[in-house]
Amino acid sequence: MYEAINRYIGLCANFTPGETSYFNSLLQFRKVKKKTLLLQEGEVCNFEAFVNKGCIRNYYIDENGAEVTLQFAIEDWWVSDIASFHDRKPSHMFIETLEDCEILVLTPETKEELLHKVPKFERMFRLMVQRNLSRMQERLFQTISTNATNKYLDFLERYPSIPQRVAQHYIASYLGMSPEFLSKVRTRLAKK
Amino acid sequence: MYEAINRYIGLCANFTPGETSYFNSLLQFRKVKKKTLLLQEGEVCNFEAFVNKGCIRNYYIDENGAEVTLQFAIEDWWVSDIASFHDRKPSHMFIETLEDCEILVLTPETKEELLHKVPKFERMFRLMVQRNLSRMQERLFQTISTNATNKYLDFLERYPSIPQRVAQHYIASYLGMSPEFLSKVRTRLAKK
């Protein structure tokens, strides 16, 4: 149950067995069915979840009702709305399971306790957020500078397992194009 | 020289006067002239800079030579390529002063020393990166979901001082549109 997450934290810093098992003791294990909303716009996000199994996405909905997917979180990813989680303020995001999932959850309280007792975890979370940020920077750059076909090709390369797991229109909403157009891109690519 | 940055760190955590002045002693003060490249693609970023005075931008250049501005850093902002800085790997970014600047600089060594001696700073850097990340998430959402006019209006609201300080085509490259089109957007808005 904790192998994956312990492997993950091991890559960020060296923790003693005691620290690791203390960390594990703070995590809540949850099974969640497909198509469950873990967070809705307006709610305060009260979790940071590590995905043990399954696939989760977070997305925004714009004023026309169109969804923009921010992230697909699969095995070994964290998912949360950190801004809402950290500042205890209402979120603008939705977080939804796309498959039956198993997750390990920290709450604001358990995270605070963890950081207080084992400050070394500050570093882990900093590294985690840093990686996220620089990924986000690349993504913004790509969103602005690249056309639909290349965005899709790049997505395939970067996340080869996702297209087999999630519906195509979610990918379109991640790439910032209409589902119809993604379909056209795909047929064009297939013809070559 | 240190008022601004000490105010900044004070908002993140409580530091003793000793910790604060130790922190200050690690910072390098630098004056940099307008239009200086602090970082070029291919170089390893060896600084995290706090802007005491002036305006700095970081940007990417895409395969067609078009610039995409990621951020304008003015007073009280940090600027760096964290991915390159942290992993000591070549950057894809450019960082350039747009005005004569005064900055306070941490190097990988001084930052490491700081974190080692005063681990409380881990938290400060985590919060800094977190804020950056959630800002980036909003921005990606807006980039995908909003039209040019609203992007510009939103920019004016969020960064009212920037348009008076930097050339318009930099703003266009931040907003992900051509300078010509930003100009057209502006005249349209002015007519109302």
Next chain:
DNA sequence: CCTGGCCATTGAACCAGGACAAGAAAATGA
């Protein structure tokens, strides 16, 4: 006080991708 080099503006032609609609295919579930 010129002058050369940005910079912003404007217009015309063009195009990548969106919106809409209608079917086909696939997944879901009773």
Next chain:
DNA sequence: TCATTTTCTTGTCCTGGTTCAATGGCCAGG
């Protein structure tokens, strides 16, 4: 199993934004 819903495809038309080119304003440096 069949029926219903969801997803994907395909075609047509449309538009927001790009590209290219020309013009004029504005400094900054000699």
